[in-house]
Amino acid sequence: MSLKIGTRCLHLENERETANHFGAISFPIYQTATYAHPEVGKSTGFDYSRVQNPTRQQLERVVAGLEKGIDAVAFSSGMAAITALMEIFKSGDHLITDADLYGGTIRLFNNISVKNGLEFTHADFTNADIESMVRENTRAIYIETPTNPMMCVTDIREVSEIAKRHGILLIVDNTFMSPYYQNPLELGADIVIHSGTKFLGGHNDTLAGFVVTNREDIAEKIRFIIKTVGSGLAPFDSWLILRGIKTLALRMEKSQANAIRIVKYLQSEPKVLKIYYPGIEGTKSYEICKRQARGFGSMITFEVENAALAKHILKTTRLIPFAESLGGVETLLTYPCTQTHADVPEKERIANGITDSVLRMSVGIEEAEDLIADLKQAIDSFEG
Numbered sequence: 063m064s065l066k067i068g069t070r071c072l073h074l075e076n077e078r079e080t081a082n083h084f085g086a087i088s089f090p091i092y093q094t095a096t097y098a099h100p101e102v103g104k105s106t107g108f109d110y111s112r113v114q115n116p117t118r119q120q121l122e123r124v125v126a127g128l129e130k131g132i133d134a135v136a137f138s139s140g141m142a143a144i145t146a147l148m149e150i151f152k153s154g155d156h157l158i159t160d161a162d163l164y165g166g167t168i169r170l171f172n173n174i175s176v177k178n179g180l181e182f183t184h185a186d187f188t189n190a191d192i193e194s195m196v197r198e199n200t201r202a203i204y205i206e207t208p209t210n211p212m213m214c215v216t217d218i219r220e221v222s223e224i225a226k227r228h229g230i231l232l233i234v235d236n237t238f239m240s241p242y243y244q245n246p247l248e249l250g251a252d253i254v255i256h257s258g259t260k261f262l263g264g265h266n267d268t269l270a271g272f273v274v275t276n277r278e279d280i281a282e283k284i285r286f287i288i289k290t291v292g293s294g295l296a297p298f299d300s301w302l303i304l305r306g307i308k309t310l311a312l313r314m315e316k317s318q319a320n321a322i323r324i325v326k327y328l329q330s331e332p333k334v335l336k337i338y339y340p341g342i343e344g345t346k347s348y349e350i351c352k353r354q355a356r357g358f359g360s361m362i363t364f365e366v367e368n369a370a371l372a373k374h375i376l377k378t379t380r381l382i383p384f385a386e387s388l389g390g391v392e393t394l395l396t397y398p399c400t401q402t403h404a405d406v407p408e409k410e411r412i413a414n415g416i417t418d419s420v421l422r423m424s425v426g427i428e429e430a431e432d433l434i435a436d437l438k439q440a441i442d443s444f445e446g
């Protein structure tokens with residue numbers, strides 16, 4: 063039986079074949095560090111929770127199913143997932159990465175990975191000749207699409223062909239679309255990253271991260287790394303993410319519908335100069351998304367007249383908090399230049415378009431009218 067994605071948020075394809083846990087509909091939280099062995103050389107399948115825990119395993123099966131991977135590994139945060147993934151490389155390896163990425167990922171690459179001997183070329187994937195950047199020691203291409211925060215969209219199939227021609231890996235951070243709207247593994251990627259803190263968890267209450275792959279050899283390496291470095295997701299947090307995923311389909315649909323209405327409102331606002339949202343028809347991002355995704359998501363980045371207005375909005379919205387993070391049921395406004403991207407060198411940040419007039423909004427599931435009214439009262443009350 064091949065289930066549709068909205069159903070797969072609630073059920074595994076082979077649910078009846080796995081243990082039934084006394085028929086519990088909500089998967090139990092196995093709050094245990096260790097497991098008794100029946101005798102030497104025999105195991106229940108679980109030995110120690112750093113290696114694996116039944117609740118984490120259930121979550122990993124659900125996420126692997128949603129992303130069409132053979133394996134998904136759950137970490138204590140998105141950054142823990144990316145940090146662990148970097149351990150598959152060795153000193154002297156080279157990676158080509160998107161110049162516009164989540165600030166924490168840039169901080170990891172620039173400070174920790176470089177110290178460990180990895181080399182990076184940061185490229186503008188919207189117009190650079192990526193293939194010409196491949197070197198003898200290049201091992202992977204690392205992208206986000208859409209990117210955080212500038213919403214740049216990359217054609218995953220096209221980049222995967224470059225990767226395949228050179229025998230290198232394609233890694234895609236799919237946090238912004240979630241598996242509900244986009245499945246990079248089906249488009250030729252080898253590894254998918256998620257900050258499960260965002261849309262998968264969906265409630266702004268838990269951190270989590272995932273590495274998903276459709277390659278046996280990589281799954282084996284990631285399993286060895288998680289067991290060794292010990293950054294796996296705890297049982298209770300695994301359960302919270304499992305619960306969040308049950309409503310992924312509903313949340314993605316509602317927040318996207320809200321985002322489309324908010325974009326329309328922003329387009330009518332003369333003090334809003336630029337809107338970065340892939341669902342705007344007539345843009346290149348829109349065309350690429352149409353080919354490779356089932357939607358556009360609910361992240362909007364926009365540039366206002368000046369920094370004073372940006373700061374005024376952050377101070378005067380009543381409903382929408384000024385807070386980092388995204389992908390939750392509550393709408394949030396973020397100021398990338400002092401928050402998510404504060405540690406990105408200023409020159410790089412400005413080159414990517416992240417000025418002090420740029421705001422990023424993660425649209426939640428409130429009623430669109432209320433969100434628009436809140437933004438409008440904040441913009442209208444500016445006397446600049």
Ligand SMILES: *Cc1c(COP(=O)(O)O)cnc(C)c1O
Nearest residue numbers: 139140141164210237257259270
């Ligand atoms: C938030 C985020 C991360 C980091 O995830 P955490 O769960 O906060 O550690 C990585 N990539 C993207 C695109 C993100 O938005």
